[in-house]
Amino acid sequence: KKSIICQILKMRIVGILFIAVVNGLQIPSRVVNVGVIGAGRIGVVHVEALANCQNAKCVIISNPTVSKAESVARMYNVPEWTADADEVINHPDVEAVWICSPSSFHAEQLVKCAAAGKHIFCEKPIATDLPETISAINVCADANVKLMTALQRRFDPNFARVKKAIVDNEIGDIITMKLCSRDPAPPPFEYVKGGGGIFKDMAVHDLDMSRHLMGSEPVEILASGTCHIDKKIMKLQGPEAYDTANIIVRYAGGKEAIIDVCRQAPYGYDQRAEVLGTKAMIQTDNMYPNTARIFAADYTGNADLPYDFFMSRYKEAYKQETVAFVDALVNDMPSPCTGEDGLIALIMAIAAGKSAQENRWVQFSEVADSVKCDEEGCMIVDLGVEPNLETENWMQRAVSNLRGSSSTKKKGIFSR
Numbered sequence: 001k002k003s004i005i006c007q008i009l010k011m012r013i014v015g016i017l018f019i020a021v022v023n024g025l026q027i028p029s030r031v032v033n034v035g036v037i038g039a040g041r042i043g044v045v046h047v048e049a050l051a052n053c054q055n056a057k058c059v060i061i062s063n064p065t066v067s068k069a070e071s072v073a074r075m076y077n078v079p080e081w082t083a084d085a086d087e088v089i090n091h092p093d094v095e096a097v098w099i100c101s102p103s104s105f106h107a108e109q110l111v112k113c114a115a116a117g118k119h120i121f122c123e124k125p126i127a128t129d130l131p132e133t134i135s136a137i138n139v140c141a142d143a144n145v146k147l148m149t150a151l152q153r154r155f156d157p158n159f160a161r162v163k164k165a166i167v168d169n170e171i172g173d174i175i176t177m178k179l180c181s182r183d184p185a186p187p188p189f190e191y192v193k194g195g196g197g198i199f200k201d202m203a204v205h206d207l208d209m210s211r212h213l214m215g216s217e218p219v220e221i222l223a224s225g226t227c228h229i230d231k232k233i234m235k236l237q238g239p240e241a242y243d244t245a246n247i248i249v250r251y252a253g254g255k256e257a258i259i260d261v262c263r264q265a266p267y268g269y270d271q272r273a274e275v276l277g278t279k280a281m282i283q284t285d286n287m288y289p290n291t292a293r294i295f296a297a298d299y300t301g302n303a304d305l306p307y308d309f310f311m312s313r314y315k316e317a318y319k320q321e322t323v324a325f326v327d328a329l330v331n332d333m334p335s336p337c338t339g340e341d342g343l344i345a346l347i348m349a350i351a352a353g354k355s356a357q358e359n360r361w362v363q364f365s366e367v368a369d370s371v372k373c374d375e376e377g378c379m380i381v382d383l384g385v386e387p388n389l390e391t392e393n394w395m396q397r398a399v400s401n402l403r404g405s406s407s408t409k410k411k412g413i414f415s416r
Contacts, residue, residue, distance in 0.1 A: 032056045032329050035088035035118075037109060038100035039063035039072045042123060045311050046098050049322040051076045056326045062088045085109060089116050096121065096146075096329060103128060103196075107136045114143040121325050123150045124204065126342045128196065130371045131379050133346055137339035138373075148325045148335040149342030151208050155324060156317035158284040162273055163213055171277030177213060177257045179206045180272045182265035184308040186230050186243060197239025198225060199352040203247060203261045207352065208345040210249050210257035213275060220363040223247045223352040229264045239353040247352055250361075268306035269313050287313055 034056050036047055043061070050058045060080040063069035069081035082088065085105075089097055089112050096119040099109050107127035113120045120140065126149060127133040140147040153159055165171050181202065186192075195201045211218060225242030227234045234241050243263040250256050274283045286306035294303050307313040324336040347367050355362040372381045 030055065030330055032326055033059045033093045033095050034098060035059060035091055035094040035096075036061040036078075036098045036100060037085045037088050037105075038102075039065075039068040040100065041311060043098075043100035044072055045315075045318050046100055046121075046322065047072055047076050047078065049319045050098070052319060053322050053326055055330050056322070059093050060088050060091050086112065089113050089118060094118060096325075099123060107132045110136045110147075111139050114139045114145050117143060117145060119146040119329055121148045121150060121322075122342075124342060125196075125200065125346055126339060129380075130343075130346065130350070130367070131373075133339075133343050134371060134373060137343060140339060146325075146328060146335045147339040148321075148328075149337050149339055149345075150321060151205065151337050151341065151345065152314055152317040152321050153205050153209050154212055154317075154337060155320035156314055157320075158287070159209060159213075159273060162275060162282050162284060165280075165282045166213060166215065166275065166277075170280060171275060171282050172279030173277060174214060174255055175276045175278060176255065177210065177273070177275040179210060179257065179259045180261075180270055181206050181259070182262040182270035183310075184265060184269050186263040189230065189232050192230070192233050192240060193236060195240065196349075197353055198242045198245050198261060198263070199223065199239050199247075199349040199356070200346070202263070203245060203259060203352060204345050204349040206259045206261060207247070207249065207348040208341065209273070210259060211344065211348070213273070214251050214255065214257060216252045216255070218249050218251050218348060218364055220250050220361050221247065221348065221351050221355050222250075222361045223355040224359075225356040229262075238357060242356065245352075245356065249348070268308045269310065270306065271313060 032055060034050055036043055036050070036058055039047075039061055040063070043063070047058055047061060050056045058076065058078045060082065061069050061073050061078050062082045062085045063072075064083055066081065066083040069083065072078065073081040080091075085101065088094065089109070097109075097113045099106055099113070099120060099122040101109060101123075103123075103125055106122055106125065110120055110122055110126065125133070126136050126147075137147065154163075166174065183202070187195075192201075199207075223245060225239060225245045227241055227243050229243045233243060239245075245261050247259040247261075248256055249259065268286065270286060272284055272286060274281065288302055288306050289304055289312075292303035293301060311318075321337070327333070328335055347364055351362045351364050351367045354367065370380050372379060
Protein backbone atom coordinates (compact mmCIF):
# COMPACT_ATOMS: atom_id res chain seq x y z
CA LYS A 1 0.00 0.00 0.00
CA LYS A 2 2.83 2.37 0.92
CA SER A 3 4.53 1.96 -2.47
CA ILE A 4 1.25 2.49 -4.31
CA ILE A 5 0.60 5.71 -2.38
CA CYS A 6 4.13 6.95 -3.19
CA GLN A 7 3.62 6.22 -6.87
CA ILE A 8 0.31 8.09 -6.86
CA LEU A 9 1.94 11.09 -5.17
CA LYS A 10 4.80 11.08 -7.69
CA MET A 11 2.33 10.95 -10.57
CA ARG A 12 0.41 13.88 -9.11
CA ILE A 13 3.58 15.93 -8.69
CA VAL A 14 4.63 15.17 -12.27
CA GLY A 15 1.14 16.13 -13.42
CA ILE A 16 1.27 19.43 -11.55
CA LEU A 17 4.68 20.25 -13.03
CA PHE A 18 3.44 19.33 -16.52
CA ILE A 19 0.42 21.62 -16.16
CA ALA A 20 2.67 24.42 -14.90
CA VAL A 21 4.95 24.10 -17.93
CA VAL A 22 1.99 23.95 -20.34
CA ASN A 23 0.55 27.11 -18.80
CA GLY A 24 3.87 28.92 -19.09
CA LEU A 25 4.60 28.98 -15.37
CA GLN A 26 8.26 28.97 -14.43
CA ILE A 27 9.54 26.76 -11.65
CA PRO A 28 12.28 28.74 -9.88
CA SER A 29 15.68 27.05 -10.09
CA ARG A 30 16.52 28.47 -6.67
CA VAL A 31 15.36 31.27 -4.43
CA VAL A 32 17.61 34.12 -3.29
CA ASN A 33 16.98 35.19 0.30
CA VAL A 34 17.03 38.97 0.50
CA GLY A 35 17.22 41.47 3.34
CA VAL A 36 15.97 45.03 2.86
CA ILE A 37 17.34 48.06 4.69
CA GLY A 38 14.79 50.86 4.82
CA ALA A 39 11.00 50.75 5.05
CA GLY A 40 10.38 54.18 3.55
CA ARG A 41 8.54 54.67 0.28
CA ILE A 42 11.34 53.30 -1.92
CA GLY A 43 11.89 50.38 0.44
CA VAL A 44 8.21 49.48 0.15
CA VAL A 45 8.46 49.59 -3.65
CA HIS A 46 11.33 47.11 -3.59
CA VAL A 47 9.72 44.79 -1.04
CA GLU A 48 6.65 44.64 -3.28
CA ALA A 49 8.85 43.93 -6.31
CA LEU A 50 10.60 41.14 -4.41
CA ALA A 51 7.23 39.69 -3.38
CA ASN A 52 6.38 39.37 -7.08
CA CYS A 53 9.72 37.82 -8.07
CA GLN A 54 9.65 34.01 -8.28
CA ASN A 55 13.37 33.61 -7.57
CA ALA A 56 13.55 35.89 -4.53
CA LYS A 57 12.17 36.05 -1.02
CA CYS A 58 12.50 38.93 1.42
CA VAL A 59 13.25 37.34 4.80
CA ILE A 60 13.96 40.43 6.92
CA ILE A 61 13.50 44.21 6.76
CA SER A 62 14.89 46.98 8.97
CA ASN A 63 13.97 50.55 9.72
CA PRO A 64 15.06 52.87 12.57
CA THR A 65 11.37 53.30 13.41
CA VAL A 66 10.71 49.61 13.90
CA SER A 67 6.93 50.00 13.68
CA LYS A 68 7.33 50.97 10.01
CA ALA A 69 9.41 47.86 9.37
CA GLU A 70 6.79 45.73 11.11
CA SER A 71 3.97 47.29 9.09
CA VAL A 72 5.70 46.57 5.77
CA ALA A 73 6.70 43.09 6.90
CA ARG A 74 3.13 42.17 7.80
CA MET A 75 1.81 43.62 4.56
CA TYR A 76 4.18 41.53 2.39
CA ASN A 77 4.59 38.43 4.59
CA VAL A 78 8.20 39.15 5.54
CA PRO A 79 8.92 36.89 8.53
CA GLU A 80 11.35 39.14 10.44
CA TRP A 81 11.77 42.85 11.10
CA THR A 82 14.17 44.93 13.16
CA ALA A 83 15.32 48.47 13.92
CA ASP A 84 18.97 47.53 13.35
CA ALA A 85 20.32 47.45 9.78
CA ASP A 86 23.29 45.37 10.97
CA GLU A 87 20.90 42.55 11.80
CA VAL A 88 19.84 42.47 8.16
CA ILE A 89 23.44 42.56 6.93
CA ASN A 90 24.60 39.79 9.27
CA HIS A 91 21.50 37.62 9.03
CA PRO A 92 22.70 34.04 8.34
CA ASP A 93 19.99 33.34 5.76
CA VAL A 94 20.47 36.55 3.75
CA GLU A 95 22.41 36.22 0.50
CA ALA A 96 21.79 39.72 -0.88
CA VAL A 97 20.89 43.06 0.67
CA TRP A 98 18.74 45.79 -0.88
CA ILE A 99 19.99 49.16 0.46
CA CYS A 100 17.01 51.54 0.46
CA SER A 101 18.08 53.83 3.29
CA PRO A 102 18.80 57.59 3.04
CA SER A 103 21.74 58.40 0.74
CA SER A 104 24.08 59.40 3.56
CA PHE A 105 24.05 55.82 4.90
CA HIS A 106 24.63 54.01 1.59
CA ALA A 107 28.43 53.82 1.53
CA GLU A 108 28.78 52.69 5.15
CA GLN A 109 26.12 50.00 4.77
CA LEU A 110 27.53 48.89 1.43
CA VAL A 111 30.97 48.37 2.97
CA LYS A 112 29.43 46.33 5.80
CA CYS A 113 27.50 44.19 3.31
CA ALA A 114 30.65 43.48 1.30
CA ALA A 115 32.55 42.56 4.49
CA ALA A 116 29.75 40.11 5.32
CA GLY A 117 29.97 38.57 1.83
CA LYS A 118 26.52 39.76 0.78
CA HIS A 119 25.63 40.81 -2.76
CA ILE A 120 24.31 44.36 -2.92
CA PHE A 121 21.48 46.17 -4.66
CA CYS A 122 21.97 49.85 -3.84
CA GLU A 123 19.63 52.72 -4.54
CA LYS A 124 21.44 55.64 -6.13
CA PRO A 125 23.76 57.16 -5.20
CA ILE A 126 26.32 54.63 -4.02
CA ALA A 127 27.85 57.49 -2.05
CA THR A 128 27.60 61.25 -1.94
CA ASP A 129 31.04 62.06 -3.39
CA LEU A 130 33.55 60.55 -5.81
CA PRO A 131 36.26 59.30 -3.40
CA GLU A 132 33.70 57.52 -1.23
CA THR A 133 31.99 56.06 -4.31
CA ILE A 134 35.24 54.65 -5.70
CA SER A 135 36.26 53.27 -2.31
CA ALA A 136 32.89 51.54 -1.89
CA ILE A 137 33.08 49.95 -5.35
CA ASN A 138 36.62 48.77 -4.57
CA VAL A 139 35.44 47.09 -1.37
CA CYS A 140 32.88 45.11 -3.38
CA ALA A 141 35.52 44.06 -5.91
CA ASP A 142 37.87 42.94 -3.13
CA ALA A 143 35.07 40.94 -1.49
CA ASN A 144 34.00 39.42 -4.83
CA VAL A 145 30.36 40.40 -4.33
CA LYS A 146 28.03 41.66 -7.03
CA LEU A 147 26.95 45.30 -6.87
CA MET A 148 24.01 46.78 -8.72
CA THR A 149 23.35 50.50 -8.93
CA ALA A 150 19.59 51.04 -9.07
CA LEU A 151 19.16 53.24 -12.14
CA GLN A 152 15.65 51.97 -12.71
CA ARG A 153 14.79 53.89 -15.89
CA ARG A 154 17.00 51.53 -17.88
CA PHE A 155 14.41 48.83 -17.11
CA ASP A 156 11.32 50.87 -17.97
CA PRO A 157 9.47 49.22 -20.92
CA ASN A 158 9.17 52.56 -22.75
CA PHE A 159 12.86 53.44 -22.58
CA ALA A 160 13.74 49.79 -23.21
CA ARG A 161 11.78 49.94 -26.47
CA VAL A 162 13.67 53.06 -27.53
CA LYS A 163 16.96 51.30 -26.78
CA LYS A 164 15.82 48.28 -28.82
CA ALA A 165 14.96 50.52 -31.79
CA ILE A 166 18.47 51.98 -31.66
CA VAL A 167 20.24 48.64 -31.28
CA ASP A 168 18.13 47.00 -34.02
CA ASN A 169 18.85 49.92 -36.38
CA GLU A 170 15.16 50.73 -36.78
CA ILE A 171 15.89 54.46 -36.76
CA GLY A 172 19.35 54.38 -38.37
CA ASP A 173 22.28 56.29 -36.93
CA ILE A 174 21.44 58.68 -34.11
CA ILE A 175 21.48 62.35 -35.07
CA THR A 176 20.28 63.87 -31.81
CA MET A 177 18.12 63.10 -28.78
CA LYS A 178 16.00 64.96 -26.25
CA LEU A 179 15.05 63.92 -22.73
CA CYS A 180 12.50 65.65 -20.52
CA SER A 181 12.04 65.05 -16.79
CA ARG A 182 9.65 67.20 -14.75
CA ASP A 183 8.26 66.42 -11.33
CA PRO A 184 4.61 67.14 -10.49
CA ALA A 185 5.56 69.18 -7.40
CA PRO A 186 8.77 70.32 -5.71
CA PRO A 187 10.07 68.26 -2.79
CA PRO A 188 10.12 69.68 0.75
CA PHE A 189 12.79 72.26 1.50
CA GLU A 190 14.51 69.94 3.99
CA TYR A 191 14.83 67.31 1.26
CA VAL A 192 16.43 69.76 -1.16
CA LYS A 193 18.78 71.08 1.52
CA GLY A 194 21.66 68.66 1.64
CA GLY A 195 20.25 66.54 -1.19
CA GLY A 196 23.11 67.27 -3.57
CA GLY A 197 21.20 69.54 -5.91
CA ILE A 198 19.10 69.06 -9.01
CA PHE A 199 21.87 67.46 -11.08
CA LYS A 200 22.87 64.77 -8.56
CA ASP A 201 19.41 64.15 -7.18
CA MET A 202 17.22 64.42 -10.27
CA ALA A 203 19.03 64.87 -13.58
CA VAL A 204 21.42 61.98 -12.85
CA HIS A 205 18.75 59.59 -14.19
CA ASP A 206 18.50 61.52 -17.46
CA LEU A 207 22.26 61.82 -17.78
CA ASP A 208 22.59 58.07 -17.36
CA MET A 209 19.75 57.44 -19.82
CA SER A 210 21.36 59.65 -22.46
CA ARG A 211 24.55 57.59 -22.17
CA HIS A 212 22.58 54.33 -22.17
CA LEU A 213 20.67 55.27 -25.33
CA MET A 214 23.54 56.95 -27.17
CA GLY A 215 25.71 53.85 -26.94
CA SER A 216 28.89 55.92 -26.94
CA GLU A 217 30.74 57.85 -24.30
CA PRO A 218 30.22 61.49 -23.28
CA VAL A 219 33.00 64.02 -23.70
CA GLU A 220 31.78 67.33 -22.31
CA ILE A 221 28.74 69.06 -20.88
CA LEU A 222 27.11 72.49 -20.78
CA ALA A 223 24.46 73.16 -18.14
CA SER A 224 22.53 76.07 -16.70
CA GLY A 225 20.38 76.28 -13.62
CA THR A 226 17.71 78.70 -12.41
CA CYS A 227 15.14 79.00 -9.63
CA HIS A 228 11.54 79.75 -10.62
CA ILE A 229 9.38 77.74 -8.22
CA ASP A 230 10.58 77.64 -4.61
CA LYS A 231 12.34 80.91 -3.85
CA LYS A 232 13.51 79.60 -0.46
CA ILE A 233 16.09 77.37 -2.10
CA MET A 234 17.77 80.36 -3.78
CA LYS A 235 19.64 80.87 -0.50
CA LEU A 236 21.23 77.42 -0.71
CA GLN A 237 24.68 76.82 -2.12
CA GLY A 238 25.64 75.56 -5.57
CA PRO A 239 23.24 73.36 -7.57
CA GLU A 240 20.94 73.04 -4.55
CA ALA A 241 19.75 76.56 -5.40
CA TYR A 242 18.25 75.41 -8.73
CA ASP A 243 14.80 73.98 -9.37
CA THR A 244 15.08 74.12 -13.16
CA ALA A 245 17.99 73.13 -15.39
CA ASN A 246 18.90 72.71 -19.04
CA ILE A 247 21.74 70.47 -20.18
CA ILE A 248 23.61 69.63 -23.37
CA VAL A 249 25.78 66.51 -23.31
CA ARG A 250 28.24 66.16 -26.19
CA TYR A 251 29.31 62.64 -27.09
CA ALA A 252 32.19 61.20 -29.06
CA GLY A 253 31.71 62.06 -32.72
CA GLY A 254 29.90 65.31 -31.92
CA LYS A 255 26.42 63.91 -31.26
CA GLU A 256 24.45 65.70 -28.56
CA ALA A 257 21.72 64.94 -26.05
CA ILE A 258 19.53 67.79 -24.83
CA ILE A 259 17.98 67.43 -21.38
CA ASP A 260 15.58 69.64 -19.45
CA VAL A 261 14.58 69.00 -15.86
CA CYS A 262 12.23 70.90 -13.57
CA ARG A 263 10.93 70.36 -10.05
CA GLN A 264 7.33 71.19 -10.96
CA ALA A 265 4.93 70.48 -13.82
CA PRO A 266 1.30 71.27 -12.91
CA TYR A 267 -0.04 68.68 -15.36
CA GLY A 268 1.67 65.66 -13.76
CA TYR A 269 4.86 63.62 -13.89
CA ASP A 270 6.43 64.41 -17.27
CA GLN A 271 8.87 61.77 -18.54
CA ARG A 272 9.50 61.80 -22.29
CA ALA A 273 12.22 60.90 -24.73
CA GLU A 274 12.79 61.53 -28.41
CA VAL A 275 15.59 60.17 -30.58
CA LEU A 276 16.06 61.31 -34.17
CA GLY A 277 17.91 58.97 -36.50
CA THR A 278 18.87 58.96 -40.16
CA LYS A 279 15.98 56.59 -40.99
CA ALA A 280 13.29 57.43 -38.46
CA MET A 281 12.41 59.10 -35.18
CA ILE A 282 11.16 57.37 -32.03
CA GLN A 283 9.33 59.00 -29.12
CA THR A 284 7.95 57.97 -25.76
CA ASP A 285 4.92 59.66 -24.26
CA ASN A 286 3.80 60.04 -20.68
CA MET A 287 1.94 57.21 -18.98
CA TYR A 288 -1.65 57.63 -17.85
CA PRO A 289 -3.78 55.72 -15.32
CA ASN A 290 -6.13 54.80 -18.18
CA THR A 291 -6.66 55.30 -21.93
CA ALA A 292 -9.94 57.23 -21.62
CA ARG A 293 -10.18 60.41 -23.72
CA ILE A 294 -12.72 63.22 -23.68
CA PHE A 295 -14.07 64.82 -26.85
CA ALA A 296 -15.90 68.08 -26.16
CA ALA A 297 -16.52 71.40 -27.87
CA ASP A 298 -13.78 73.09 -25.90
CA TYR A 299 -11.44 70.17 -25.15
CA THR A 300 -10.11 66.99 -26.71
CA GLY A 301 -7.62 64.86 -24.86
CA ASN A 302 -6.92 62.45 -22.04
CA ALA A 303 -9.62 62.25 -19.40
CA ASP A 304 -7.05 62.26 -16.60
CA LEU A 305 -3.60 63.68 -15.99
CA PRO A 306 -0.45 61.53 -16.31
CA TYR A 307 0.74 59.54 -13.33
CA ASP A 308 1.71 62.07 -10.68
CA PHE A 309 4.44 60.17 -8.84
CA PHE A 310 7.59 58.29 -9.75
CA MET A 311 6.55 55.15 -7.88
CA SER A 312 3.40 54.69 -9.97
CA ARG A 313 5.08 55.78 -13.22
CA TYR A 314 8.05 53.43 -12.81
CA LYS A 315 6.33 50.57 -10.98
CA GLU A 316 7.12 48.09 -13.77
CA ALA A 317 10.71 49.35 -14.02
CA TYR A 318 11.29 48.64 -10.31
CA LYS A 319 9.92 45.14 -10.82
CA GLN A 320 12.09 44.48 -13.88
CA GLU A 321 15.31 45.76 -12.30
CA THR A 322 14.67 43.45 -9.34
CA VAL A 323 14.11 40.49 -11.67
CA ALA A 324 17.26 41.38 -13.63
CA PHE A 325 19.53 41.46 -10.57
CA VAL A 326 18.02 38.33 -9.03
CA ASP A 327 18.56 36.54 -12.36
CA ALA A 328 22.20 37.68 -12.29
CA LEU A 329 22.57 36.19 -8.80
CA VAL A 330 20.81 32.92 -9.66
CA ASN A 331 22.80 32.41 -12.86
CA ASP A 332 26.08 33.96 -11.64
CA MET A 333 26.04 36.60 -14.38
CA PRO A 334 27.42 40.17 -14.28
CA SER A 335 25.32 42.84 -12.64
CA PRO A 336 22.97 44.42 -15.22
CA CYS A 337 23.78 47.92 -13.96
CA THR A 338 27.18 48.08 -12.32
CA GLY A 339 28.83 50.24 -9.71
CA GLU A 340 30.90 51.71 -12.53
CA ASP A 341 27.68 52.81 -14.27
CA GLY A 342 26.72 54.59 -11.06
CA LEU A 343 30.18 56.17 -10.84
CA ILE A 344 30.01 57.53 -14.39
CA ALA A 345 26.50 58.93 -13.82
CA LEU A 346 27.80 60.72 -10.70
CA ILE A 347 30.76 62.16 -12.62
CA MET A 348 28.34 63.46 -15.26
CA ALA A 349 26.13 65.05 -12.59
CA ILE A 350 29.08 66.70 -10.83
CA ALA A 351 30.34 68.06 -14.16
CA ALA A 352 26.87 69.46 -14.89
CA GLY A 353 26.89 71.32 -11.58
CA LYS A 354 30.37 72.64 -12.27
CA SER A 355 29.27 73.85 -15.70
CA ALA A 356 26.24 75.65 -14.32
CA GLN A 357 28.32 77.32 -11.60
CA GLU A 358 31.15 78.37 -13.92
CA ASN A 359 29.00 79.11 -16.99
CA ARG A 360 31.14 77.12 -19.43
CA TRP A 361 31.56 73.77 -21.16
CA VAL A 362 33.13 71.28 -18.76
CA GLN A 363 34.98 68.23 -19.99
CA PHE A 364 34.31 65.12 -17.93
CA SER A 365 38.03 64.54 -17.67
CA GLU A 366 38.22 67.57 -15.38
CA VAL A 367 36.09 65.76 -12.81
CA ALA A 368 37.41 62.25 -13.41
CA ASP A 369 41.04 63.29 -13.02
CA SER A 370 40.33 65.11 -9.75
CA VAL A 371 40.27 61.81 -7.82
CA LYS A 372 43.45 59.93 -6.98
CA CYS A 373 43.55 56.63 -5.13
CA ASP A 374 46.22 54.57 -3.43
CA GLU A 375 46.18 51.63 -1.03
CA GLU A 376 45.06 53.90 1.80
CA GLY A 377 42.02 55.29 -0.01
CA CYS A 378 40.83 57.97 -2.43
CA MET A 379 40.87 61.75 -2.27
CA ILE A 380 40.19 64.86 -4.34
CA VAL A 381 43.39 66.48 -5.57
CA ASP A 382 44.13 69.95 -6.88
CA LEU A 383 44.69 69.65 -10.63
CA GLY A 384 46.33 73.03 -10.84
CA VAL A 385 45.83 75.35 -13.76
CA GLU A 386 46.37 72.73 -16.45
CA PRO A 387 44.36 69.55 -15.77
CA ASN A 388 44.66 66.57 -18.10
CA LEU A 389 42.01 67.35 -20.71
CA GLU A 390 42.56 64.30 -22.89
CA THR A 391 38.91 63.48 -23.53
CA GLU A 392 39.07 60.12 -25.28
CA ASN A 393 40.19 58.06 -22.30
CA TRP A 394 38.76 59.96 -19.36
CA MET A 395 36.53 57.10 -18.23
CA GLN A 396 39.34 54.58 -18.50
CA ARG A 397 41.35 56.88 -16.26
CA ALA A 398 38.39 57.30 -13.91
CA VAL A 399 37.90 53.59 -13.39
CA SER A 400 41.62 52.86 -13.30
CA ASN A 401 41.17 53.66 -9.62
CA LEU A 402 38.83 50.68 -9.37
CA ARG A 403 40.41 47.41 -8.31
CA GLY A 404 39.10 44.47 -10.28
CA SER A 405 37.44 46.74 -12.83
CA SER A 406 36.78 45.07 -16.14
CA SER A 407 38.13 48.25 -17.77
CA THR A 408 41.59 46.75 -17.40
CA LYS A 409 40.57 43.66 -19.33
CA LYS A 410 40.07 43.26 -23.09
CA LYS A 411 38.01 46.14 -24.49
CA GLY A 412 36.72 47.33 -21.12
CA ILE A 413 33.29 48.05 -19.69
CA PHE A 414 32.76 51.09 -21.89
CA SER A 415 32.66 49.20 -25.17
CA ARG A 416 29.12 48.90 -26.49
